[in-house]
Amino acid sequence: MNKINLIRELDKYQVFNLKRIKDIIGKNNDYVKLVIYRLKKQILIFKIEKNKYTTQRNTWVIASSIIWPSYISCWSALRYYNLTEQLPETFFVISPKQRKKRILEINNSKIVFIKTTFKSFFGYKKEIYNGFEIFIADKEKAIIDSALFKKISFSEISEIMRNNKEEINFNLFLDYLIRIKNKALIKRFGFLLDKLKLDTKKLEEFIDFKYVPLEYSIKFRGKIKNKKWRIIENVEL
DSSP states (O other), X not given: OOHHHXXXXXXXXXXXXXXXXXXXXXXXXXXXXXXXXXXXXXXXXXXXETTEEEOOOOHHHHGGGSSSSOEEEHHHHHHHTTSOOOOOSEEEEEESSOOSOOEXXXXXXXXXXXXXXXXXXXXXXXXXXXXXXXXXXXXXXXXXXXXXXXXXXXXXXXXXXXXXXXXXXXXXHHHHHHHHTOHHHHHHHHHHHHHTTOOOGGGGGGOOSOOEESOTTSOSOOOOXXXXXXXXXXXXX
């Protein structure tokens, strides 16, 4: 098989390995390694990490295909849904699998892998992007993940939710919060949802006596306490 036809075949995949090329060209491992070396040198394929390669130049296409299972979330997903105007330079990928290398740099972008529990690995879907399948959090889970893993300040999250109130399914949002059962998260969002004049009765049974700061991205300070949600108001929302 000539080089042009091989690249056309590899273009069908988001991520591929040595075995994939071996299956396509029907040669032994040593020959395939030589082919990979030459294609990399000619910048026709790109190395993602050990035995993982791509021909794709768009990080959206490959981010959720590097490790299985996984999905794109946080800032990246919020931008995908136009809930923020910030262009993501970092792609956050959620997976229950442990990785030795948590950060990859490819296509002038950074991919950060966040390990979660299998219990919290839900709330994502398959989308078609540039002709490829990608896996991405839905709007509600992207917002929750952003706070759960503290990748966006709670002040920014509150602004996103306030500005996109009509775009969010709040019944689903509450169900996701309850499913995760993180009390600090529930109290912070309960406080915020009260501010947005939304029904929070489903969350009230999860309130305990421990106070938590509303904003986790700054040092613990503030004297105003919300007794209902056991929140220390260290920022104004």
